[in-house]
Amino acid sequence: MPIERQDLLARVRESREQRSAGAGRRVRREVLRRDGARCEVSDGDGGTRNLLNFCGNDYLGLSQHFAVVNALQDAAARDGAGGVASHLVCGHHAAHGALEREVADWLQVPRALLLGSGFTANLAVMQALLGDEDVCVQDRLNHASLVDGARLAGCRLRRYPHADVEGALRQLRGAADGAAILATDGVFSMDGDVAPLRELAIAARVQRALLYVDDAHGVGVLGPEGRGSVAAAGLDVAAVPLRLVTLGKALGGHGALVAGDADLVGHLAEVARPYVYTTAPPPAQAAAALAAVKLARRDHWRRERLQELVQRFRARALSHGLQLLDSDTPIQPVLCGDNASALAMSEALEQAGYWVAAIRPPTVPEGQARLRITFSAAHEPALAEALADAVAQARDRVGHAASASV
Numbered sequence: 001m002p003i004e005r006q007d008l009l010a011r012v013r014e015s016r017e018q019r020s021a022g023a024g025r026r027v028r029r030e031v032l033r034r035d036g037a038r039c040e041v042s043d044g045d046g047g048t049r050n051l052l053n054f055c056g057n058d059y060l061g062l063s064q065h066f067a068v069v070n071a072l073q074d075a076a077a078r079d080g081a082g083g084v085a086s087h088l089v090c091g092h093h094a095a096h097g098a099l100e101r102e103v104a105d106w107l108q109v110p111r112a113l114l115l116g117s118g119f120t121a122n123l124a125v126m127q128a129l130l131g132d133e134d135v136c137v138q139d140r141l142n143h144a145s146l147v148d149g150a151r152l153a154g155c156r157l158r159r160y161p162h163a164d165v166e167g168a169l170r171q172l173r174g175a176a177d178g179a180a181i182l183a184t185d186g187v188f189s190m191d192g193d194v195a196p197l198r199e200l201a202i203a204a205r206v207q208r209a210l211l212y213v214d215d216a217h218g219v220g221v222l223g224p225e226g227r228g229s230v231a232a233a234g235l236d237v238a239a240v241p242l243r244l245v246t247l248g249k250a251l252g253g254h255g256a257l258v259a260g261d262a263d264l265v266g267h268l269a270e271v272a273r274p275y276v277y278t279t280a281p282p283p284a285q286a287a288a289a290l291a292a293v294k295l296a297r298r299d300h301w302r303r304e305r306l307q308e309l310v311q312r313f314r315a316r317a318l319s320h321g322l323q324l325l326d327s328d329t330p331i332q333p334v335l336c337g338d339n340a341s342a343l344a345m346s347e348a349l350e351q352a353g354y355w356v357a358a359i360r361p362p363t364v365p366e367g368q369a370r371l372r373i374t375f376s377a378a379h380e381p382a383l384a385e386a387l388a389d390a391v392a393q394a395r396d397r398v399g400h401a402a403s404a405s406v
């Protein structure tokens with residue numbers, strides 16, 4: 001019998017060609033040097049460019065803070081470069097425990113658990129808590145890791161239209177058997193808006209579902225002491241028994257914690273496969289994060305600076321007729337429509353000295369390619385207007401439809 005199997009390599013090549021033809025090819029840029037928002041980046045032709053970065057997630061500007069870097073260096077000198085083993089074998093260091101206790105204290109929850117990344121943490125939560133009999137109800141714009149987590153768990157996955165609490169309720173009512181998690185981003189990573197958490201908490205309570213908030217982009221930025229979108233909504237651990245805190249964004253490092261109810265977190269520490277069967281993060285990484293959390297709690301001026309940048313940018317961008325989304329967080333997307341326009345605008349901005357990434361499908365829905373502009377406390381306030389002017393000039397040069405219909 002002849003073998004009819006598809007050639008995997010040929011399939012991959014074809015799909016890469018299709019992405020190139022549709023301006024959907026993804027390339028990486030090498031950062032050679034970085035000083036706050038200023039960076040030197042390779043231009044892909046053997047040269048370099050000096051750019052002002054407006055597409056990172058270092059919202060509080062902590063990733064190069066001397067106290068954070070010192071903590072990393074000191075701990076690496078003391079404990080070494082690696083975690084050595086998984087947490088349950090012999091990889092759990094005092095630095096991991098100290099970070100977990102500090103984050104639990106900060107967020108006013110009983111317990112927190114450190115994992116290798118936010119992506120891994122979402123897989124861990126879903127896999128450890130849900131099985132085939134259960135259901136996970138999710139906002140349509142949730143991060144990919146929440147969706148993949150539900151797939152890994154093997155549960156039924158139901159999605160509701162973005163921020164539509166009635167839709168969430170309908171999905172929960174329609175799957176009334178088995179246990180349920182209602183999962184949402186706290187701040188939506190590509191849109192910058194905040195989930196209707198108070199209403200979702202009521203829906204979850206009525207339907208006896210567990211509300212899980214992925215606060216990757218909220219912690220550090222929103223709420224009292226930067227405790228995130230859950231605290232900003234006035235919710236506690238009873239309403240939101242579990243939430244995700246990432247260390248790679250406002251806290252300027254790498255890794256993530258799942259924080260909340262002591263039994264749920266304790267259960268994850270014993271059975272979540274993405275936690276149990278992997279090497280513990282380097283203790284130095286945890287020491288750096290501990291220093292960053294202390295700064296995030298204390299330095300209110302960083303959040304105030306972000307608010308100023310956002311307000312100044314929005315006022316100027318709207319005066320230019322740019323199409324913004326309804327966001328008052330440091331994530332300020334400008335819609336461009338098609339992929340080619342988004343790429344051309346990003347390139348025009350680069351010529352002007354600004355690094356702003358074009359985000360295209362499948363990361364965002366078809367026809368909604370955008371510039372994902374992000375602000376950091378490391379930006380000088382006057383840069384907000386300068387950037388808005390540069391985006392408007394890029395739009396005029398490229399001549400596409402990124403104008404507001406306001």
Ligand SMILES: Cc1ncc(COP(=O)(O)O)c(C=O)c1O
Pocket residue numbers: 117118119120122143145185189214216217246247248255256
């Ligand atoms: C909403 C959200 N959740 C989870 C993650 C994953 O976090 P990490 O980068 O730590 O893997 C991201 C990061 O892109 C995110 O935006």
